[in-house]
Amino acid sequence: MEGRDDQPTADVESGAARLRPSAVRSRGAVTWPSVDGPLGVSWEEAETSARRFFFWGFAFLPLLWAVNCFYFWPVLVSKASPSSSPHFNRIRSYVVWSSIGFLIFGVLLTAWALTFAIGGEHLFGPMWKDLVMYNLADKLQLTGWM
Amino acid sequence: MDDRSTDSDPVTAGESSILDTLGEDVIRIVSPVSLCMLLVVLLVSSLSSTNDLSSSISSLFLSSTTPTSFSSLNLLLLGSDSTWEEIKSALITALSFVVVVTLLTFLLVLLFYFRCTSFLRIYMGISSLFVLSFLGGFISLLLISHFKIPIDPLTFAILLFNLSVVGVFAVFMSKFPISMNQGYLVAIGVLTAYWFTMLPEWTTWALLIAMSLYDLAAVLLPVGPLRLLVELAMSRNEEIPALVYEARPVDPQLGDRVRVWRETTDVSIEATENSTNSANVQTVQETRLAVSEEITAPLIEAFPQTGDRHLGTEEEEDGIGLGSSGAIKLGLGDFIFYSVLVGRAAMYDYMTVYACYLAIMAGLGVTLLLLAVYRKALPALPVSIMLGVVFYLLTRVLLEVFVVQCSSNLLMF
Numbered sequence: 001m002e003g004r005d006d007q008p009t010a011d012v013e014s015g016a017a018r019l020r021p022s023a024v025r026s027r028g029a030v031t032w033p034s035v036d037g038p039l040g041v042s043w044e045e046a047e048t049s050a051r052r053f054f055f056w057g058f059a060f061l062p063l064l065w066a067v068n069c070f071y072f073w074p075v076l077v078s079k080a081s082p083s084s085s086p087h088f089n090r091i092r093s094y095v096v097w098s099s100i101g102f103l104i105f106g107v108l109l110t111a112w113a114l115t116f117a118i119g120g121e122h123l124f125g126p127m128w129k130d131l132v133m134y135n136l137a138d139k140l141q142l143t144g145w146m
Numbered sequence: 147m148d149d150r151s152t153d154s155d156p157v158t159a160g161e162s163s164i165l166d167t168l169g170e171d172v173i174r175i176v177s178p179v180s181l182c183m184l185l186v187v188l189l190v191s192s193l194s195s196t197n198d199l200s201s202s203i204s205s206l207f208l209s210s211t212t213p214t215s216f217s218s219l220n221l222l223l224l225g226s227d228s229t230w231e232e233i234k235s236a237l238i239t240a241l242s243f244v245v246v247v248t249l250l251t252f253l254l255v256l257l258f259y260f261r262c263t264s265f266l267r268i269y270m271g272i273s274s275l276f277v278l279s280f281l282g283g284f285i286s287l288l289l290i291s292h293f294k295i296p297i298d299p300l301t302f303a304i305l306l307f308n309l310s311v312v313g314v315f316a317v318f319m320s321k322f323p324i325s326m327n328q329g330y331l332v333a334i335g336v337l338t339a340y341w342f343t344m345l346p347e348w349t350t351w352a353l354l355i356a357m358s359l360y361d362l363a364a365v366l367l368p369v370g371p372l373r374l375l376v377e378l379a380m381s382r383n384e385e386i387p388a389l390v391y392e393a394r395p396v397d398p399q400l401g402d403r404v405r406v407w408r409e410t411t412d413v414s415i416e417a418t419e420n421s422t423n424s425a426n427v428q429t430v431q432e433t434r435l436a437v438s439e440e441i442t443a444p445l446i447e448a449f450p451q452t453g454d455r456h457l458g459t460e461e462e463e464d465g466i467g468l469g470s471s472g473a474i475k476l477g478l479g480d481f482i483f484y485s486v487l488v489g490r491a492a493m494y495d496y497m498t499v500y501a502c503y504l505a506i507m508a509g510l511g512v513t514l515l516l517l518a519v520y521r522k523a524l525p526a527l528p529v530s531i532m533l534g535v536v537f538y539l540l541t542r543v544l545l546e547v548f549v550v551q552c553s554s555n556l557l558m559f
Contacts, residue, residue: 041321049321063308071323117296134291
């Protein structure tokens, strides 16, 4: 409801300025927990979703942690204020832990991928040629079946 | 400028007219369709002829005839027997595909009638997992082999697993970021469309024409399966489990995405005194009331429709309608067949790509216009595909000769 207060103050002539009511109010507290704003989830559903994304991310799905951070971005960037919902702190803890998990995983994966790509043969030896994906795909005939 | 601002202030103080949001609504449905077509064209052109990314992108703008055009010319010249054989096999393939799709759509109607929605959703989840993981993995392997990207199997497996599982969640969970939902739907469309372009040439064209005729029949005929499905869903106030792209509504009103027709039933209880007896007029009145009071969505009250596509391994919706929050809905089958047409045009030359793109956009515009006039579920395939095919033939036969002659004589272009 509060989001609609922003609308009349925006420029009426250009419809583009009225795209979406801002999820973050000027005082720093949030009205909507998700990045979709009024089209997204409510605060209770947001807590369930944040928890579900966090725990499913442990099943080798760090991208879910990234989705968690992206989806609840307004919660992540704003501070708790007395006017915010009681779910705020719990959602925020899930999202912060998800972001830590995703950063750690991202750093590890990027490091490994870059080592493999840049190191190449003089780091791994002749094994590199067998391991690299395009040779492996040819050897296993992965692209021939469709 | 000053007059405009003083004039508009008292009139548009609290409300906006439909015209303010009309362009934005159309853009929000045209952009993903264009993006899907662009990605398919890039995939087709990079994986078929040239060997590095920069030259394939530069040839997108230079529009020169590629070697593939000469090969198809040779085929036409060499043997009319072989062409006739190809045409026959193409017609048989297209006909059998349409028959299979009809049967599967009737099966879908039957399952929906017996309320097996959980089975349908599980089936659709499995089929989109199949598309994202197998087809996505296959196409990314083609790209990796083509561009010699030095990725190792572990990273590749992790990325593929993550992207496909999160994709299935994005397409089916309602509590997911809208942008990721839309992005993954476009990705599924791109992958399926690229797979279809791998069919032989005559088969692709026969398939496109057959599917557009099928779409026309299935949505408009009273015995058509898509129309039955839509009427079932309307009467039960349920949403059909299907893959549909829903554009984000321009002016989001309060709260959750509420269903249009649930609100209309509330309105109709109060307003039935003025309505006539026929149910059609009642629904039109109800929804018109809902549209004017609730949502500043421009065009239509129409209903989602489904169509079975892709050899029965997945269900996507076909046709165009108005989503529950007042946004335009376009079925994923439409994305796929538009992109197949443009991808097949890309296999000849980029001139046909531009011509077919314009034809498809014109067809989409005409369909949206018809939707505004007729206010019911409409097939989005026939107009665009027919215009696209006509423009492809005209470009290939007439325009190319003209442009090549002009360019080689340094006259124009």
